Amino acid sequence: MYKVAIIGAGVIGAMIARELSKYDIGVCILEKENDVAMGTTRANSAIVHAGFDAIPGSLKARFNVRGSNLMEKVAGELGVKYKKNGSLVIGFNDSDRAVLQELFERGNRNGVKDLELICGERLREIEPNISKSAICALYAPTGAIICPYELTIAAVGNAMDNGADLKLGYEVEKIKKTACGYELISGEKKICAEYVINAAGLHSDKIAAMAGDTSFTITPRRGEYILLDKECGNLIRKTVFRTPSEMGKGILVTPTVDGNLLLGPTSENIDDKEDRSTTAEGFSKIIGEARGNIKEIPLNKAITSFCGLRAVGNTGDFIINSPACGFINVAGIESPGLTSAPAIAEYVVEMLRDMGADLIEKKDFNPHRKPMHYFREASIEEKNEIIKKDRAFGKIICRCEEVTEGEILEALRTNPKARDLDGVKRRTRAQMGRCQGGFCSPHIVRLIARELGIKYEEVTKSGGESKINLRKTKGGERI
Amino acid sequence: MTDLVIIGGGPAGMSAAIAAYEAGIRDILIIERDDSLGGILRQCIHNGFGLHKFGEELTGPEYALRYEERVRKLNIPFKTDTMVLDITPDKVITATNSDEGIFKIEAKAIILAMGCRERPKGALNIPGTRPSGIYSAGTAQKYVNMEGYMPGEEIVILGSGDIGLIMARRMTLEGAKVKLVCELMPYSSGLARNIEQCLNDFDIPLKLSHTVVEIHGKDRVEGVTIARVDDNKKPIKETYEYIPCDTLLLSVGLIPENELTKKLGIKLNNITGGAEVDENRETSLPGVFACGNVLHVHDLVDFVSEEAETAGRAAAEYINGVKASENIVEITTDGNIRYTVPQRISGKNDVNVFFRVGKAARNVKINIYDGEKPILSKKKVRVAPGEMESIAISADIVSRAKSLHFCMEE
Numbered sequence: 002m003y004k005v006a007i008i009g010a011g012v013i014g015a016m017i018a019r020e021l022s023k024y025d026i027g028v029c030i031l032e033k034e035n036d037v038a039m040g041t042t043r044a045n046s047a048i049v050h051a052g053f054d055a056i057p058g059s060l061k062a063r064f065n066v067r068g069s070n071l072m073e074k075v076a077g078e079l080g081v082k083y084k085k086n087g088s089l090v091i092g093f094n095d096s097d098r099a100v101l102q103e104l105f106e107r108g109n110r111n112g113v114k115d116l117e118l119i120c121g122e123r124l125r126e127i128e129p130n131i132s133k134s135a136i137c138a139l140y141a142p143t144g145a146i147i148c149p150y151e152l153t154i155a156a157v158g159n160a161m162d163n164g165a166d167l168k169l170g171y172e173v174e175k176i177k178k179t180a181c182g183y184e185l186i187s188g189e190k191k192i193c194a195e196y197v198i199n200a201a202g203l204h205s206d207k208i209a210a211m212a213g214d215t216s217f218t219i220t221p222r223r224g225e226y227i228l229l230d231k232e233c234g235n236l237i238r239k240t241v242f243r244t245p246s247e248m249g250k251g252i253l254v255t256p257t258v259d260g261n262l263l264l265g266p267t268s269e270n271i272d273d274k275e276d277r278s279t280t281a282e283g284f285s286k287i288i289g290e291a292r293g294n295i296k297e298i299p300l301n302k303a304i305t306s307f308c309g310l311r312a313v314g315n316t317g318d319f320i321i322n323s324p325a326c327g328f329i330n331v332a333g334i335e336s337p338g339l340t341s342a343p344a345i346a347e348y349v350v351e352m353l354r355d356m357g358a359d360l361i362e363k364k365d366f367n368p369h370r371k372p373m374h375y376f377r378e379a380s381i382e383e384k385n386e387i388i389k390k391d392r393a394f395g396k397i398i399c400r401c402e403e404v405t406e407g408e409i410l411e412a413l414r415t416n417p418k419a420r421d422l423d424g425v426k427r428r429t430r431a432q433m434g435r436c437q438g439g440f441c442s443p444h445i446v447r448l449i450a451r452e453l454g455i456k457y458e459e460v461t462k463s464g465g466e467s468k469i470n471l472r473k474t475k476g477g478e479r480i
Numbered sequence: 481m482t483d484l485v486i487i488g489g490g491p492a493g494m495s496a497a498i499a500a501y502e503a504g505i506r507d508i509l510i511i512e513r514d515d516s517l518g519g520i521l522r523q524c525i526h527n528g529f530g531l532h533k534f535g536e537e538l539t540g541p542e543y544a545l546r547y548e549e550r551v552r553k554l555n556i557p558f559k560t561d562t563m564v565l566d567i568t569p570d571k572v573i574t575a576t577n578s579d580e581g582i583f584k585i586e587a588k589a590i591i592l593a594m595g596c597r598e599r600p601k602g603a604l605n606i607p608g609t610r611p612s613g614i615y616s617a618g619t620a621q622k623y624v625n626m627e628g629y630m631p632g633e634e635i636v637i638l639g640s641g642d643i644g645l646i647m648a649r650r651m652t653l654e655g656a657k658v659k660l661v662c663e664l665m666p667y668s669s670g671l672a673r674n675i676e677q678c679l680n681d682f683d684i685p686l687k688l689s690h691t692v693v694e695i696h697g698k699d700r701v702e703g704v705t706i707a708r709v710d711d712n713k714k715p716i717k718e719t720y721e722y723i724p725c726d727t728l729l730l731s732v733g734l735i736p737e738n739e740l741t742k743k744l745g746i747k748l749n750n751i752t753g754g755a756e757v758d759e760n761r762e763t764s765l766p767g768v769f770a771c772g773n774v775l776h777v778h779d780l781v782d783f784v785s786e787e788a789e790t791a792g793r794a795a796a797e798y799i800n801g802v803k804a805s806e807n808i809v810e811i812t813t814d815g816n817i818r819y820t821v822p823q824r825i826s827g828k829n830d831v832n833v834f835f836r837v838g839k840a841a842r843n844v845k846i847n848i849y850d851g852e853k854p855i856l857s858k859k860k861v862r863v864a865p866g867e868m869e870s871i872a873i874s875a876d877i878v879s880r881a882k883s884l885h886f887c888m889e890e
C-alpha cells in the first residue's frame with residue numbers, strides 16, 4: 002500500500018515523484034512503457050519557454066513563468082544539461098511587429114523578466130545568421146534549452162534514490178475505489194494507494210474516465226522534427242521562433258543542449274494516440290519554413306527525423322483538478338508543459354497537503370544526482386583516474402559519440418535502469434551519432450543481455466515486440 | 481617519438497605496415513579499435529577475396545589472416561581495443577584503452593587506414609514509423625556472421641550496394657525470405673558478379689528505379705511501401721505497393737570515416753569523401769598518408785592492399801628523409817568521370833590512376849587532355865559506376881603535361 006501512486010512517468014509524473022520523495026511517504030510511479038519519458042516527453046522542442054505566450058491569468062501562464070524560474074536550479078541539482086541561450090521571435094512585416102508588441106506586453110504582465118523589442122541591427126548583432134528578411138524581433142534572454150528525457154530520467158532516478166518505486170510495463174487498465182483509497186489494476190497485478198495522480202499524458206482522459214471523471218478529452222496533435230548533425234549546432238545560438246499567426250506558431254529553429262540543430266514542429270490533429278509516424282508532407286513543410294528563419298540550413302546534414310504527439314485538452318488550459326476524493330488530474334499538459342513541470346509538481350504537492358495528506362519532510366532527502374554525462378565532461382586526468390579504477394571506461398563502444406563500455410554499464414545499473422537499446426541511447430548517446438548505431442548496437446545488445454540476465458535474442462529496441470534479433474542462425478551463437 | 485603510426489588494423493593498415501617494414505622501417509605501431517586485427521573483412525565470410533593478389537578465392541577472414549600472420553611474424557607492434565580520439569597537425573595522437581587509459585603518441589609519419597562506414601537511414605529521411613527491424617546491411621551482417629543471430633525473417637532491401645547483395649544471399653541461406661531489392665537508380669552500384677550470384681541465382685527480384693516511400697509498424701517493422709520513381713527520382717503515386725515484411729535492410733552506400741582526417745585540417749574531396757592525395761597517397765599534410773576505404777570506397781580488397789603498400793613504401797621514404805617531388809600535375813575530370821585517385825601526380829614514376837564513371841556505358845573512350853591537347857586515349861568496352869576502372873600513365877607523359885583532364889567520350 003502506497004501513500005501516493007503516480008500514473009505516467011513523463012516529465013510531469015517524474016517531477017511530481019521527485020517533489021514527493023522529499024517527504025516521508027511511500028510513492029510509486031506506474032508506467033506502461035519499458036522506460037520513462039516515452040510519451041510526449043520523448044519528442045518535443047526541448048525549450049524552457051520564457052512565458053510571453055500564455056494568456057495572462059491562465060494556469061499555463063502561471064506555471065510557465067514559475068517553472069522557467071525554477072528550472073536552472075532543478076537542472077543543477079539533477080546534473081542535467083541546461084543552457085540559457087535566449088529566445089527570439091522574429092517578424093517580417095508591420096503586422097508581425099504589432100503581434101510582437103502584443104507578446105511583449107503579455108510577457109510583462111505574466112512577469113517575464115528582461116523582455117526586449119529589437120530591430121534589424123541589434124537583431125543581427127545578437128544572431129548574425131538570422132534570415133535577411135527579418136526586420137524585428139522579441140528577445141527573451143530568459144528562454145533556455147534542456148533535454149526533456151534527460152531531465153525526466155534524472156528526476157525519476159533521484160526520486161528512486163530517495164525511496165520512490167518505479168513499475169515499468171505497468172499499464173493501468175482499471176481503477177477501483179476502496180475504503181482507504183484506490184486499486185490500480187493492470188492484468189493480474191494490482192497496486193493500492195491512498196492518493197492517485199493522473200499524469201498519463203495522451204491517455205489521461207482514459208485514466209480519468211476509469212475513476213468516473215469524463216469531464217475532458219485529449220486529442221493527439223502531431224509535431225514532426227528534423228535533427229541535424231552537430232556540425233550545424235553552432236549555426237545559431239538562440240532559439241528562433243516566427244511570429245505566431247492564425248496558421249499557428251510555425252516552425253522554429255534551435256540548437257539543442259547536445260549541440261545539434263533542431264527544426265520543427267509541424268502541427269496536425271490525428272486520431273491515433275500511438276501514431277508517431279513522420280510524413281513526406283511534414284518534411285517539406287519543415288524544410289520550406291525553416292529556410293525563412295535563418296540564412297542557410299545544410300539539410301544534407303540531417304541525421305534523423307522524428308515525431309512527437311501533443312496531448313491537447315479540450316479546455317484550452319492545463320487541466321489540474323481533483324474530480325474525486327484523493328484523485329488528482331494533471332492532464333492536457335501541452336506546451337509549455339516541460340517548462341512548467343517543476344512548478345506543477347510544487348502545486349500538486351500543495352493540493353495533496355490541502356487534501357489532508359500527512360507530509361513530513363525527510364531528514365535525509367538528497368536533492369542531488371550524479372550528472373549522467375560526468376565521464377564525458379571530465380578532464381583527461383580525471384578520466385584516467387576513473388579508468389584506473391574501472392577498466393570499462395577505457396574501452397570505447399560507440400565510436401561516433403565516443404561512449405565507453407563503463408558509461409553503458411552504468412546506464413544499465415543506475416536508477417532508473419535502462420532495459421533496452423533505446424534506453425541506453427537516451428542515457429549515454431551511444432547509437433545517436435553519424436552511424437546511428439550501425440557499429441555499436443551488436444555490442445550493446447550483448448551488454449544488455451548480460452546485465453539483465455536475458456538471452457541475446459530477447460533484447461529489444463524499446464520493449465514490447467521490438468526485438469532486435471528473432472532467432473539463432475543455423476550455425477549458432479558466437480563462442 | 482614513433483616513426484610510423486598506422487590508424488586502423490584492417491587490410492589497408494596491415495598491408496601498409498608490412499610494406500613500410502619491408503622498406504626498412506622498424507618502429508611501427510598499428511592502432512585498432514576492435515578486439516582483433518582484420519577490420520570489416522572479419523564479418524565477410526563469403527568468398528571472392530584475393531583473386532588478384534593471391535590468384536585464389538579466399539573468404540574475408542582468410543584474406544585478413546594472411547596479413548595478420550605476416551604482421552605477427554615480422555613482430556610489427558599493434559594495439560587492439562584501442563581507439564584514437566584525436567590527432568593534431570603536429571602528429572600527436574591521443575588514444576584510449578583499458579590498460580593505459582588516455583595516452584598520447586608522437587609520430588614522424590601517420591598512415592590513415594580507418595575504413596568506411598555505411599550511410600545510416602536517418603540521412604535518408606524515409607517517412608513512417610521508426611520500429612525495430614531497420615538495419616544497415618553491414619549491421620545485419622555482423623549480427624548474422626559474428627554474433628550468430630538472425631535479425632529478420634521477411635526482408636526488403638533498399639539499395640543494391642554490394643553488402644546488401646551479399647546479405648540477400650546470406651539471409652536466404654539462413655532460411656529467411658528476401659522479398660526484393662529496391663534500387664533508386666536505373667542501375668545497380670553493386671558488382672555484376674554479385675547481382676548474378678546473390679540475386680539471380682536465388683530468384684530475388686531487383687527493382688531498379690524503385691524506392692521505399694514509407695515504413696510501417698509500431699514495435700517491429702510490419703511492412704514497407706515501395707514505389708517506382710520518375711526521371712527526377714520522385715516517387716510515382718500510381719505505383720505505390722505495400723510489401724509486408726519484418727525487416728528493412730539498407731545498403732545505400734558507404735562513407736569513408738574521415739572524422740580524424742578533418743581534425744587534421746586535411747583537404748578532403750567532395751566526391752570520394754576521402755583526402756586528396758598524390759600518387760604516393762600522401763595527403764595535403766606532409767607525412768600523413770591515407771589508403772584503403774578511408775581514401776575512397778573500393779570494390780575489391782586486393783586493390784586496397786595494393787594501394788596500402790604504395791602508402792607504406794612512401795611513408796618509409798618520408799621517414800628516411802626522401803624529399804617529395806616539386807613537380808605536381810593536377811587531375812580534373814568531366815562529369816562523366818566522377819573522380820580519380822590520385823588527384824595529383826608528380827611524374828616521377830609511371831602511375832596507375834583509378835577512377836569511377838557516373839553512368840553505365842558501352843564502347844567508350846577514356847580521353848586525357850592537357851589543356852586542349854589530347855595526350856592519351858583508351859577504349860573501354862563496358863563501364864559501370866559499380867566497377868572501379870584504372871588507366872596507366874607513363875612518367876614521360878606526366879612530366880611533359882601542365883594538367884590532366886580526364887573525359888569519357890563516345
Ligand SMILES: Cc1cc2nc3c(=O)[nH]c(=O)nc-3n(C[C@H](O)[C@H](O)[C@H](O)COP(=O)(O)OP(=O)(O)OC[C@H]3O[C@@H](n4cnc5c(N)ncnc54)[C@H](O)[C@@H]3O)c2cc1C
Pocket residue numbers: 008009010011012013014015031032033034037038039040041042043044045046047048049050171172173174200201202203204205208223224225266309310311312334335336337338339340341
Ligand atoms: C511537438 C511538441 C513540442 C513541444 N515543445 C515544448 C517546449 O519546447 N517546451 C515546453 O515546455 N513544452 C513543450 N511541449 C510540451 C511538453 O512536451 C509536454 O507538456 C510534456 O512532455 C508533458 O509531459 P507529461 O508527463 O504530461 O506527458 P507524457 O510525457 O506523455 O507522459 C505520460 C506518461 O503516461 C504513461 N501512461 C499513459 N497511460 C498509462 C496507463 N494506463 N498506465 C500507465 N502509464 C500510462 C505514458 O506511457 C507516458 O509515459 C511540446 C510538446 C510537443 C508534442
